[in-house]
Amino acid sequence: xxxxxxxxxxxxxxxxxxxxxxxxxxxxxxxxxxxxxxxxxxxxxxxxxxxxxxxxxxxxxxxxxxxxxxxxxxxxxxxxxxxxxxxxxxxxxxxxxxxxxxxxxx
Amino acid sequence: xxxxxxxxxxxxxxxxxxxxxxxxxxxxxxxxxxxxxxxxxxxxxxxxxxxxxxxxxxxxxxxxxxxxxxxxxxxxxxxxxxxxxxxxxxxxxxxxxxxxxxxxxxxxxxxxxxxxxxxxxxxxxxxxxxxxxxxxxxxxxxxxxxxxxxxxxxxxxxxxxxxxxxxxxxxxxxxxxxxx
Numbered sequence: 389x390x391x392x393x394x395x396x397x398x399x400x401x402x403x404x405x406x407x408x409x410x411x412x413x414x415x416x417x418x419x420x421x422x423x424x425x426x427x428x429x430x431x432x433x434x435x436x437x438x439x440x441x442x443x444x445x446x447x448x449x450x451x452x453x454x455x456x457x458x459x460x461x462x463x464x465x466x467x468x469x470x471x472x473x474x475x476x477x478x479x480x481x482x483x484x485x486x487x488x489x490x491x492x493x494x
Numbered sequence: 495x496x497x498x499x500x501x502x503x504x505x506x507x508x509x510x511x512x513x514x515x516x517x518x519x520x521x522x523x524x525x526x527x528x529x530x531x532x533x534x535x536x537x538x539x540x541x542x543x544x545x546x547x548x549x550x551x552x553x554x555x556x557x558x559x560x561x562x563x564x565x566x567x568x569x570x571x572x573x574x575x576x577x578x579x580x581x582x583x584x585x586x587x588x589x590x591x592x593x594x595x596x597x598x599x600x601x602x603x604x605x606x607x608x609x610x611x612x613x614x615x616x617x618x619x620x621x622x623x624x625x626x627x628x629x630x631x632x633x634x635x636x637x638x639x640x641x642x643x644x645x646x647x648x649x650x651x652x653x654x655x656x657x658x659x660x661x662x663x664x665x666x667x668x669x670x671x672x673x674x
Contacts (some may be wrong), residue, residue: 406534
């Protein structure tokens, strides 16, 4: 079983859902993500901060006060990370083709 | 958790109600790679299938814009200044319409089209190109001033069946990935 390539930042279910949605969109606003993923505002803010710190999402803020809109978009690094994560997950699911006797050498 | 313990049972009940998730697991990670891949596909499909009803003004305005832009050659010969002004207004209206719909929808899907929607979107783009070509050809006839109105009417007529088919395909995509 090959575990390298699994990204700990996006392996968590909420961040995985956010990244998969953002990687299919040009961008998404805070309200859409909160309502569709059914997460609390504080939780979503925390998850987005983690993703932004890893440079996987970019935050765009328009306006100020009550009418302000916060939008998020996946960065190139974020899309690449999700692609690699998917490849790693698929490689785990693929049946092993090597000779099982190789494992006895160690 | 610390806050919940301090605020007592009433606070805990309130927090539990807020933190109820739909398909997103509350675990630290999925317990199998297959579950992770299924969650990724659900998120990807949601970008294309979760949207509010399209406002009634959306298609007619886009159609009128398309009709206005298609008649720029004869309009430019007739009155160059008015043609430039009309094209700027049409481009502005198109941008404002797209921007308003983007704000209403909350996000703009652009990648990973679900297979259920691919044929419909390809057909819609093909029809738009054909209609625009038709309007462009029509602009070389004496009827060219009617292009904006014709574009608006055609888009208004085509909008309803497109939305109905899109919703059916979106529902099929959601059923496939287990969102419904």
